[in-house]
Amino acid sequence: MVITASREERQTDILKAAIRVFSEHGFDGAKMEYIAKEAGIGKGTVYEYFESKDRLFEEILKFSVDRYSQGLKEAIDQGKTIEERILNCSRFNVEFLNNHMEFMHIAMQIKMLSKEIRAHHMAVHAVILEHYSEMIKEAKANGELRPDLNEEIAMFCIIGALEQFCKQRFYMDPRPLEEKDYQAIVDVLLRGLK
Amino acid sequence: MVITASREERQTDILKAAIRVFSEHGFDGAKMEYIAKEAGIGKGTVYEYFESKDRLFEEILKFSVDRYSQGLKEAIDQGKTIEERILNCSRFNVEFLNNHMEFMHIAMQIKMLSKEIRAHHMAVHAVILEHYSEMIKEAKANGELRPDLNEEIAMFCIIGALEQFCKQRFYMDPRPLEEKDYQAIVDVLLRGLK
């Protein structure tokens, strides 16, 4: 335990430890004791930083969703063409979901989030969709995508394909993803199945 | 409580009640008492049909996954062209997931499934992928899809897009899906984004 860690650093340590423990054990299976141990602190100390297990979970969710949103934005911005951008999104999704897949699943089924957090979650989710939506709009404006493309549907195709691919590899077939895999996805998405 | 229900009918009633309760409350949040109440029977009676909560969950999973696999197969078989088939898959997915979405999410993160059930689950998942895979192969053979299409990727694009669409509508935007929505998805998938 680093004595000199600031309150904020300590809080982040707990947050990250908690993500690992929630991911491994699910919400109800994640005992506060595990989280404390994972963070290398005493059980009571967690309560110095987060008032309850529910609240801790909510903070994690916020933290993760914010990081995802921000990371996705960067991934998109660092590409020039729509192809590069989708490729970047793919890579970012894989990287992020490899670390947070389980956690995101847990998050999705939690019904008892506080109104505040639920609102935040919805808001950030909307922001994420917005990132994709803008990307698609720009590409349409540039002529990279056909002008009559249904933007919403396109978005879901991209997101869904990427996510499905991550899931398959994560749960069923743990081959490491290679560059050609990313290329193949983008290829199918852009050219269609025909 | 229907007095005349056979043992098998009663068991199915409990199964269905349990799906609803697990979906609503998650695995740990689903109290056996809720399940019993939902099925309109006493708490102890559930144990006459399923030896434990874990075992009950496993049976549900088997039941649901089998029904999904079978339903998907039928959906595919009832279409002639690849377009019709994907449309049917879409409709079936929406219908099924509307009823079982939450439950399937719960199922995905359960780590402590028995070896037997885990094996069954993986096997049925493989069968499901096989249904999609065959559909794509046939369509390639017929010339409906281009011959150089990466089948695995195509499969993930189709599954992912459909699922993503269901999820979006389920969680975020509960508009009922219309026929034009299905058409739009198939259109994007088949024609590509370009």
Place this chain on the structure above:
Amino acid sequence: MVITASREERQTDILKAAIRVFSEHGFDGAKMEYIAKEAGIGKGTVYEYFESKDRLFEEILKFSVDRYSQGLKEAIDQGKTIEERILNCSRFNVEFLNNHMEFMHIAMQIKMLSKEIRAHHMAVHAVILEHYSEMIKEAKANGELRPDLNEEIAMFCIIGALEQFCKQRFYMDPRPLEEKDYQAIVDVLLRGLK
């Protein structure tokens, strides 16, 4: 299941089955279902003959204690000398306890016997002591035992030694008892240790 069994015979069958099950599983461990199965009847049928588990246990206790008292009396009466009589008691004790040892232990710690049954139990116990007491008195009168012998203590020595011997052989050292063992006990009791 013998259809023609009279109500009384059926009741005795259940009683005997219950003794076996209580002996094997203890009071709380003895499920009514086991007892029914052991008696070859349905669970509900037990309740046609005994109104509750507690009542059934009490009836067994009565039954057993009566049989013990009666058997002991016969064993004593069939001997002429004090030596023969103690030998007979030994043999009877061994035989009876081999079949009812566990059950008697269970009986001893049951605190919640009804007043009525507790009274009966005490009464029969007193009768048993009386059998021994009379035996000793008669032997004193005959000059077989010394006139200054403390009758109560003598009784406890006889009962205790016999019982201890049975217990040892039952729990720790399951050699079958032989005639010479009985002789040795009587010998020590009558001649003293010195």
Place this chain on the structure above:
Amino acid sequence: MVITASREERQTDILKAAIRVFSEHGFDGAKMEYIAKEAGIGKGTVYEYFESKDRLFEEILKFSVDRYSQGLKEAIDQGKTIEERILNCSRFNVEFLNNHMEFMHIAMQIKMLSKEIRAHHMAVHAVILEHYSEMIKEAKANGELRPDLNEEIAMFCIIGALEQFCKQRFYMDPRPLEEKDYQAIVDVLLRGLK
């Protein structure tokens, strides 16, 4: 609740409380809540010291049996003659069994002791018999007891008579034991009934 109690003291407190509760209610009748209340602590706290009810019972058994064995040894060692020694054993038995009688009965019918504990129990029982056996051997060597005495039988007579006496007084006739009672037992044992 003594705040300053060490972990070990607290554990012993629970042990002793549990002996009382098991003695009063039997194994299955002894609710963990009663034990906690008897020890003056919360229900959950018992589990900080003993992992389960079964384990707690086993620990008590070990504890009691060890104390009995040790106490008996001391009782014997503090006597010079065989008479003194048997007197000491009597007094010790009465004292110990007055406090643990019920518990020892419960212990005897527990079938599901772990192998380890069962082995320990048997071992200590053997040690106890050994204490008696040695006492008798020494007395024979000293000429206090006759040389042709069957040691095993003698042992059972002594143990049985003492125990029977305790039981009688405990269950049926709660007069306090007086010195002359002890004397009478030893007298009968040593001089024989004749």
Place this chain on the structure above:
DNA sequence: GATGAATGAGCCTTCATTCAT
């Protein structure tokens, strides 16, 4: 009368939370 499916009170055990140190 005989049955066994259904019932729910009751108990062992877990774990989020508190609080004295």
Place this chain on the structure above:
DNA sequence: AATGAATGAAGGCTCATTCAT
């Protein structure tokens, strides 16, 4: 501020008892 021993509410499961057939 940090800790972890103590707590008790809550839930999975058992089984004596009931009652419709």
